[in-house]
Amino acid sequence: MEFVQEKRRDVIVVGGGSAGSVVAARLSEDAETDVLVLEAGRMDSLWDLYVHMPAAFSFPIGNKHYDWQYESDPEPEMNDRRIYHARGKVVGGSSSINGMIFQRGNPLDYEKWADSEGMQDWDYAHCLPYFNRMETALAADDDDPRRGHNGPLKLTRGPAQSPLFQAFFRSVKEAGYTLTNDVNGYRQEGFAPFDRNIVGGTRQSAARAYLHPALKRENLELRTRAFTRRVLFEGTKAVGVEYEWKGQTRRVYADKVILSGGAINTPQLLQLSGVGPSDLLKEHGIDVVSALPGVGANLQDHLEVYVQYNVTKPVSIMPALKMWKRPFIGAQWLFAKKGPVSSSHFEAGGFARSNDNEAYPNLMFHFLPAAIRYDGTTSGAAHGFQFHVGPMYSDARGHVRITSTDPHAKPSMLFNYLSTEQDKREWVEAIRVARELLDTDAMREYTDGEISPGPSVQTDEEILEWVRNDGETALHPSCTAKLGPSSDEMAVVDPKSMQVHGTEGLYVVDASVMPGITNGNIYAPTIMIAEKASDLIAGRQPLAPNNAPFYRANSDMPLYAEGEEAKDHTEAPRGGI
Numbered sequence: 001m002e003f004v005q006e007k008r009r010d011v012i013v014v015g016g017g018s019a020g021s022v023v024a025a026r027l028s029e030d031a032e033t034d035v036l037v038l039e040a041g042r043m044d045s046l047w048d049l050y051v052h053m054p055a056a057f058s059f060p061i062g063n064k065h066y067d068w069q070y071e072s073d074p075e076p077e078m079n080d081r082r083i084y085h086a087r088g089k090v091v092g093g094s095s096s097i098n099g100m101i102f103q104r105g106n107p108l109d110y111e112k113w114a115d116s117e118g119m120q121d122w123d124y125a126h127c128l129p130y131f132n133r134m135e136t137a138l139a140a141d142d143d144d145p146r147r148g149h150n151g152p153l154k155l156t157r158g159p160a161q162s163p164l165f166q167a168f169f170r171s172v173k174e175a176g177y178t179l180t181n182d183v184n185g186y187r188q189e190g191f192a193p194f195d196r197n198i199v200g201g202t203r204q205s206a207a208r209a210y211l212h213p214a215l216k217r218e219n220l221e222l223r224t225r226a227f228t229r230r231v232l233f234e235g236t237k238a239v240g241v242e243y244e245w246k247g248q249t250r251r252v253y254a255d256k257v258i259l260s261g262g263a264i265n266t267p268q269l270l271q272l273s274g275v276g277p278s279d280l281l282k283e284h285g286i287d288v289v290s291a292l293p294g295v296g297a298n299l300q301d302h303l304e305v306y307v308q309y310n311v312t313k314p315v316s317i318m319p320a321l322k323m324w325k326r327p328f329i330g331a332q333w334l335f336a337k338k339g340p341v342s343s344s345h346f347e348a349g350g351f352a353r354s355n356d357n358e359a360y361p362n363l364m365f366h367f368l369p370a371a372i373r374y375d376g377t378t379s380g381a382a383h384g385f386q387f388h389v390g391p392m393y394s395d396a397r398g399h400v401r402i403t404s405t406d407p408h409a410k411p412s413m414l415f416n417y418l419s420t421e422q423d424k425r426e427w428v429e430a431i432r433v434a435r436e437l438l439d440t441d442a443m444r445e446y447t448d449g450e451i452s453p454g455p456s457v458q459t460d461e462e463i464l465e466w467v468r469n470d471g472e473t474a475l476h477p478s479c480t481a482k483l484g485p486s487s488d489e490m491a492v493v494d495p496k497s498m499q500v501h502g503t504e505g506l507y508v509v510d511a512s513v514m515p516g517i518t519n520g521n522i523y524a525p526t527i528m529i530a531e532k533a534s535d536l537i538a539g540r541q542p543l544a545p546n547n548a549p550f551y552r553a554n555s556d557m558p559l560y561a562e563g564e565e566a567k568d569h570t571e572a573p574r575g576g577i
Contacts, residue, residue, distance in 0.1 A: 003242070009254040010034045012241055014228045014269065016041075017093020018523060019510040019530040020260035021211035022134070025152075026534035028220040033538075035219060036252065037211070038226040038243055041089035042066070044096050044207050051096045052203050053333055055341035060097040061086040067097065070264060070410060072398075077418035079468045085413070086475060087264060091224060092207030094262070095523055098475065100203055100344045101366065102155055102195040103520030104131055104184045104528070106351070107550040108360045113515050118485030119495050121542070122515075124550065129543035130531040131524070137184070137195065145548040146185050153197070153209040153527065158347025160193040163315040163446070164369040164385050165348055170442035177352060177437065187551035188519070189361050191350030197523075198344065201337030206527060229407045231257055231273035231506060233289050238506035256505050256537065258498075260530070263477040263512040267296035267400045268411045270481065270492075270508075275500060284405050290502030294490035296411075298482055299398035300517040302364075302474035303417050304390035305467055307434045308371040308451040311383035315446065316369045345369060351519065352437075353553070354391070354429035360552065362392050363430050364520055365437070371451060384451065389434045390474060391426035392519045400480050415477075418468065427467050428460045476522045481512040498533045509533040 010032075013024045016039030028035045042065060044051045050059045050066065060066035068087040074080040088094035107124040114123030132148035139157035140147035160169075169179060172191045180190030197204045214220050226245040231238050232253070240253035259266045270276055274289035276296060281288050332339035345368055351361035371384030398415040418424060431453070438447075449455065453466040484491025486501050493500055493513045500506045511526045513533075518525045535542050 004248050004250040006250060006252040009036045009252060011036070011256045011258060012252060012254040013037045013258045013260055014241060015039065015093065015260035015262065015265065015510070016091045016207065016211060016222060016224070017088060017260060017262060017510070018095040018206040018526050019093075019262075019533075020258075021092065021095075021206040021209075022527055022530035023258055023260060023509050023534050023537070024220060024222075025210040025214035026531065027538055028214055028217050030538065031217070031219055033219060035221070036254070037220070037222045038228055038241070038245075039091055039222065039224050040227045041091065041093075041224065043224045044091040044205065049330075049334075051090065051092070051205070053330075053341050054100060054198050054201070054203055054344045057097060057099055057203075057344055060088075060090070064089075066090050068264070068410075070413065073412055073414045075415060075417050077416070077468065078471065081468075083415065083417070083471075083473050085264070085473055085477065087262060087477075091211065091222070092205035094475065095197070095205040096203070096207060098521075098523060099346050100197040101346050101521045102184070102197055102524050103364075104188075104524045105518030105520050105522075106188050106360050108552065109516070109518040109525075113483075116484060116515065117487065119483065119515065122483065122495060123545075125545035125547050126542070127528055127532065128546040128548065130528045132546070133543065134527050134531050138199075139193075139195070140182060140185065144182075144185055145546060146550070147182070152213070153206070154199045154204055155195045156198055157195055158193040158343070160348040162369055163313075164311070165193075165367065167442050167446055168348065168367050168385075171440040172350065172437060174440040174442050175437050177350070180350070183351060183520075184524075186549070188351050189353070189551060189553060191348070191352075191365070193348045194346060194366075196344065196346065198342070201333065201342030227407070228261075228269060229272070231259075231269065231275075233274065233503075236289055236502060237504040254505075256507060258507045258509055258537065260508075260510045262510050263299070263480045264400055264411065264413065266508055266510055266512045267480040268402055269407075270295045270500070271402045271411075272405065272407055275503065275506075280401055284402060286405065290500065292492050292501060294482060294488075294492045296400040296480050297397070297490060298479045299400055299413070299415060299477065300394070300396075300479040300514075301398075301415050301417075302390050302392060302476045302517065303394070303415075303467075303471045304388050304474040305431075305471050306371070306386045306388060306452060307431065307438075308384055308386040309438065309443075309447045310371075310449055310451050311385055311446050312448050313446055314383060316371075316383040316385055349388075352433060354426055354433055359554065361519060362426060363389065363433060364392055365389050365434065385447075387434050387438070388474070389430050390471075391423065391430055393517070394423045394426070395420050396423050415473075417471065418464070424464055428463050431463050431467075474521075476511075476517065478511040478514045478517050478522055481508050482515045483513045484515060496536065498536050507533070507537055509537075
């Protein structure tokens with residue numbers, strides 16, 4: 001096969017999504033560094049309403065022009081259902097099609113990361129400066145050392161002013177739970193309006209915050225609809241990539257190749273390129289460059305359900321969803337960036353512990369003043385609301401594996417949802433907590449009952465069967481090329497350099513490098529990782545740690561469940577009080 005040869009670059013970034021946008025922007029700040037970004041999807045053009053109109057986020061999901069359209073293998077504990085997984089196939093990646101909820105995770109997530117050998121520089125104190133660097137938190141207190149005020153990613157806070165949101169907050173208090181000022185600040189545990197990636201009624205993706213402002217630089221180039229087939233190696237040194245663009249198969253060489261395709265694409269591309277489990281590679285006749293059994297292993301995600309209620313008063317946003325109203329509310333947004341479609345309506349929610357034995361919140365709740373699924377299917381009620389709820393720390397583990405040497409063939413994915421006793425127990429607890437939060441006088445003023453799962457679902461087994469049949473992914477795949485030292489057999493990426501073990505010049509920067517999934521939506525942690533990784537790859541001095549204190553309910557409680565391998569935690573972790 002003949003290849004079109006291109007000029008050499010300093011850096012190739014494979015993937016113009018959430019992490020790739022950050023890495024490309026930060027590395028190209030050095031005018032002497034020539035950066036090429038290869039994005040397989042389309043451009044996120046400003047005229048594209050599906051991308052930029054906040055309430056339109058459900059339309060790209062399932063659309064082949066915006067979505068990779070993945071699905072899992074039949075899940076054994078989900079009645080053999082295949083679970084659909086949308087992933088952004090557009091500049092900005094999934095940050096261009098997600099629900100725009102901004103959650104950092106709990107500080108103790110990063111303390112757990114740092115508890116492993118070689119991971120000390122990934123504790124909360126070392127991650128916090130990068131969370132702050134990336135954001136301008138418009139609703140945060142100006143003197144809060146835990147929030148950023150000058151970063152490229154602007155955040156607003158959901159107003160959550162409608163009668164249903166206000167009843168929700170009263171209900172939380174009536175049920176005995178706590179309101180908090182800022183779930184991304186001192187205290188995550190509790191309920192509050194949420195930060196979101198919406199400014200001036202428009203989505204602010206990673207591409208719009210980072211990549212597009214940087215594209216004016218002469219040393220940064222973005223190519224869309226550029227599909228990367230494999231990484232090119234000379235021995236164990238990555239020297240470039242082979243990709244398809246404008247009907248040609250091309251090769252471009254560089255000193256550094258950075259994979260930012262996400263937790264599905266990145267392990268697939270590594271395996272296709274000879275980096276991964278040796279048995280899998282040999283099965284497909286691929287020469288082994290670096291035998292790393294952790295590539296594609298350790299797959300983690302958040303499963304969620306919708307607990308839906310009927311509303312007896314005309315206070316939900318359901319009427320705005322009617323087809324005949326769409327031209328009017330669309331015009332309102334188009335000309336004034338206002339109205340019902342200027343919000344994703346995920347404006348509030350919170351974090352709670354499913355039982356008193358949890359060290360910190362293991363459940364997340366999104367409150368939505370409508371009863372509607374991600375695909376736009378409504379409950380049929382004239383008015384309704386729903387909770388999105390699910391456990392945050394399932395101990396189920398899955399995998400991503402190539403099924404062919406054809407780079408266009410989708411990989412096998414198995415998440416193993418509901419496959420452990422912990423997972424099942426926490427799911428039963430999650431539904432019971434959700435019902436407890438809503439079984440109050442405050443909510444009874446607006447609702448006459450639960451639509452889904454409904455009053456017939458009460459026992460543990462009935463709840464689990466409902467989850468098996470109704471559960472959907474929260475779209476947070478992660479951890480398939482985890483950070484860790486080379487002494488960890490399952491580690492893939494060096495935590496001090498972001499370089500792939502057993503190789504030179506090959507780096508991974510995206511959600512796949514998480515050692516464990518964080519508490520909440522994973523977009524913000526992914527941007528933080530990319531910010532920190534940019535300094536490590538560029539050889540810049542990392543930002544100094546920020547030891548601002550954070551809330552912890554019980555400093556004597558271990559971070560790990562009984563039976564997990566971990567050091568003893570008998571004292572409050574760094575910064576915790």
